[in-house]
Amino acid sequence: MKLGAVIRGYHIVSEPTNDGGGKCVWAFAVRGGRHYFIKRFLEPKRPKEGSTASAASKAARLRECAEFERRQRDIMSRLAHDVTGAGNLVLAVDFFHEGTTYYKVTERITPSPLNAPHALPPRDKSVLLKTLGLSVGLLHGIGVVHGDLKPSNVLIQQKGPHAFHTAKLIDFDDSYVSGHPPGPEMITGDSVYGAPEWRRYVQGDPDARPGHLTTSVDVFALGLMAHRYLTGTIPGFDDRYDSPADAVMAGERLRVDERLAPRVRGLLEAMTSLDPAARPPIAAFLATLGDPEACVLHARPPEGRTDAVPPPAPRPGSRVRINLGDGRR
The missing domain is CATH 1.10.510.10 (Transferase(Phosphotransferase) domain 1)
Structure with missing residues (x-):
């Protein structure tokens, strides 16, 4: 996925990045005059045509890909856009593989600046x-x-x-x-x-x-x-x-x-x-x-609460995986 490339009709209009993306690379795209967010998964990967990998290795990779596809499509089918109350869910509009690589597409959402x-x-x-x-x-x-x-x-x-x-x-x-x-x-x-x-x-x-x-x-x-x-x-x-x-x-x-x-x-x-x-x-x-x-945050512990504890301090923590950040869309 490169700036200027066209993937299944999606014209990539931003430099792809892994910033906050975990196991994917993402970019903005346009198709038919509409703006989208497109994600390229780094894994799993489908076997290449003509690969010299063993039959067992190819079969194992295909099983992993089949399970990945099944889970993605199952969730997409359950989260239909016409489900009542789904207006605040940013749902996928497309999911496909091109060559060895999987892609997922959602509409582009622009968040409002709110740091606190x-x-x-x-x-x-x-x-x-x-x-x-x-x-x-x-x-x-x-x-x-x-x-x-x-x-x-x-x-x-x-x-x-x-x-x-x-x-x-x-x-x-x-x-x-x-x-x-x-x-x-x-x-x-x-x-x-x-x-x-x-x-x-x-x-x-x-x-x-x-x-x-x-x-x-x-x-x-x-x-x-x-x-x-x-x-x-x-x-x-x-x-x-x-x-x-x-x-x-x-x-x-x-x-x-x-x-x-x-x-x-x-x-x-x-x-x-x-x-x-x-x-x-x-x-x-x-x-x-x-x-x-x-x-409401009270200036002192509300009445009826006697087990006061120190207020929590910010903690960065460790991540198993970091997904895309707040301002990505």
């Missing part, structure tokens, strides 16, 4: 979180796990100077049917926002089963993201651990910001529970944070 969502007024934060929660709830309602929820996979838009900011959920490359993830060697995600059961599965824990990776994986990540959108950071945790999930698996309590109201603290603590079954459904998230009063 936590600085928005409470009502604006509530709308932002509600639109994000509704999109995640839509996925879960059809049995789909996003699989890589994190702020860089949310584009924030404001359609006018006095309009609310809304969340557009992107990047479904790592999505899967609840309880049926890719194998540990193929699954990807982000170690900062990954749930404990995901961490164990990726690390090859023999007790971590595919069936353990359900929509609750997203709930854990959404709890961390909501804390960041409300306060500016994810919950704090001891420096001995590489991620919130590692701290939770060690029996540590995440430090939820004491400025949040008790019901919000309780919600976020439940969403980041070690036990996936203890995490609340998205409906509880919407019921709580759909109320602008819940998005």
Whole structure:
């Protein structure tokens, strides 16, 4: 993929880059007067015509590609553009392979500049979180796990100077049917926002089963993201651990910001529970944070809360894979 190239009718109009792209290279494209975002996957690769690789090697590669195609097309078929409520999902419009390489195309979305969502007024934060929660709830309602929820996979838009900011959920490359993830060697995600059961599965824990990776994986990540959108950071945790999930698996309590109201603290603590079954459904998230009063940061711990903890500090964390950033489209 090169600037000026044409791939299946998509004219590449920007220099392709791997910036924040993980296992892909991306660029902007135009076809039929419409603007698109096109992604070239670095893996898997189909066998080359005339390859001298052994028959067994070719067969193994074709099996991997067939599974990759099946999962991508399955998610695309479930996430149809005409599904009610799908307006804030940035869905693929095309998926194909050219030669040995796979490509995926979405419409190009231009985000609004917003570096500090936590600085928005409470009502604006509530709308932002509600639109994000509704999109995640839509996925879960059809049995789909996003699989890589994190702020860089949310584009924030404001359609006018006095309009609310809304969340557009992107990047479904790592999505899967609840309880049926890719194998540990193929699954990807982000170690900062990954749930404990995901961490164990990726690390090859023999007790971590595919069936353990359900929509609750997203709930854990959404709890961390909501804390960041409300306060500016994810919950704090001891420096001995590489991620919130590692701290939770060690029996540590995440430090939820004491400025949040008790019901919000309780919600976020439940969403980041070690036990996936203890995490609340998205409906509880919407019921709580759909109320602008819940998005108010209090100057002191609200009455009724006595276990104050230090506010969380920003933490860069380590990533298993970094997807495309906020300003990529």
